[in-house]
Amino acid sequence: MEKPKDIAARLKIAKEKAKKYNQNNENQRSSSLGSAFKLSTEMVASVFVGATIGFILDNWFDSKPWLTILFFFIGVSAGILNVIRSAKKMQKNIEKL
Amino acid sequence: MATNPMHQFHVHRIGPEIKIGNFDISFTNASFFMVTSVLTILIFFYFGTKKRAIIPTKIQLIAELTYTFISKMISDTAGSKAKPYFAFIFSLFIFVLFCNMLGMLPYSFTVTSHIIVTFVLAIFIFIGVTIIGFLKHGLGYLKLFVPSGVPIILLPLIVIIEIISYLSRPVSLSVRLFANMMAGHTMLKVFGGFVVSLGLIGGWLPLSFSVALTGLEILVAFLQAYVFAILTCIYLNDALNLHH
Numbered sequence: 001m002e003k004p005k006d007i008a009a010r011l012k013i014a015k016e017k018a019k020k021y022n023q024n025n026e027n028q029r030s031s032s033l034g035s036a037f038k039l040s041t042e043m044v045a046s047v048f049v050g051a052t053i054g055f056i057l058d059n060w061f062d063s064k065p066w067l068t069i070l071f072f073f074i075g076v077s078a079g080i081l082n083v084i085r086s087a088k089k090m091q092k093n094i095e096k097l
Numbered sequence: 098m099a100t101n102p103m104h105q106f107h108v109h110r111i112g113p114e115i116k117i118g119n120f121d122i123s124f125t126n127a128s129f130f131m132v133t134s135v136l137t138i139l140i141f142f143y144f145g146t147k148k149r150a151i152i153p154t155k156i157q158l159i160a161e162l163t164y165t166f167i168s169k170m171i172s173d174t175a176g177s178k179a180k181p182y183f184a185f186i187f188s189l190f191i192f193v194l195f196c197n198m199l200g201m202l203p204y205s206f207t208v209t210s211h212i213i214v215t216f217v218l219a220i221f222i223f224i225g226v227t228i229i230g231f232l233k234h235g236l237g238y239l240k241l242f243v244p245s246g247v248p249i250i251l252l253p254l255i256v257i258i259e260i261i262s263y264l265s266r267p268v269s270l271s272v273r274l275f276a277n278m279m280a281g282h283t284m285l286k287v288f289g290g291f292v293v294s295l296g297l298i299g300g301w302l303p304l305s306f307s308v309a310l311t312g313l314e315i316l317v318a319f320l321q322a323y324v325f326a327i328l329t330c331i332y333l334n335d336a337l338n339l340h341h
Contacts (some may be wrong), residue, residue: 007152009180022144035177037273037277037321037324038269038273038328039277040326041269041272041273042269044266044269044272045265045266045268045269045272046261046262046265048265048268049264049265050261050265053264055259071261074254074257074258074261075261075265077258078258078262079262079265080257080267081258081262082262082265092300
């Protein structure tokens with residue numbers, strides 16, 4: 001049973017099986033969970049970074065609330081942009097399959 | 098103390114206090130688990146690559162599977178130009194994975210559930226990718242912030258938005274890993290506390306919940322390591338092949 005020829009044949013079958021399995025399974029379950037986390041944190045992170053930049057600039061220019069408010073909203077739009085971009089990338093990946 | 102779900106995240110000193118200037122660099126339980134995971138990785142790959150048999154043993158099979166898994170991921174997401182960075186991404190993935198998985202053991206400490214650990218990893222990736230981008234494209238890398246086909250009036254606003262979205266990368270990268278690990282472990286501990294307080298009569302429901310949650314947490318531990326590595330690849334891809 002353990003002859004090399006046998007192993008080659010078995011390898012072939014196993015490889016075909018693995019190919020099928022990969023196509024069906026891999027790109028669905030695990031990466032959809034991952035992309036859900038990805039989208040949500042991307043949105044939050046941009047808002048956070050925007051507000052922080054605004055806060056730092058406020059401290060520099062002594063213009064207390066205004067720049068924080070402005071950069072908060074810029075951060076929100078950056079977040080939306082990020083989400084749209086990664087959603088587009090995911091769409092492309094799905095269409096490729 | 099035992100019922101406090103946040104108690105598991107306390108960092109405490111092991112051994113003597115070491116101080117350099119104002120910095121406390123004593124050996125803590127966090128450093129202990131980092132060293133442990135590095136040692137586990139080294140031992141695992143030592144035995145995994147020792148024999149190099151044609152018909153692999155189980156441990157060799159796992160080591161080779163991890164290798165092909167990561168190399169396929171890199172070539173899929175970042176192209177063939179990213180080959181030189183294989184070693185970095187591979188070690189990153191394995192380190193995060195082992196830290197997450199060692200945190201699943203009872204009485205252990207999850208290194209990646211502290212934002213400073215994940216943030217340091219993310220900020221080094223961010224700085225590294227930025228340097229690679231500037232080395233490959235020179236000042237042309239700044240084109241990343243100027244998308245084509247935008248009216249001149251909107252340009253200043255768009256550039257600021259792009260810069261903020263670029264700067265948000267390390268934050269989103271680190272917060273994702275940290276939040277997932279911390280939330281999962283807190284939830285496990287809360288349900289574990291329910292089992293104790295409800296006792297023999299009512300404790301079975303939370304017990305079954307925490308069994309299911311443990312399975313979910315193992316999935317999350319793997320998934321977050323994978324996401325961390327794949328996002329590094331995507332950022333690297335942006336730096337290597339400019340699209341705009």
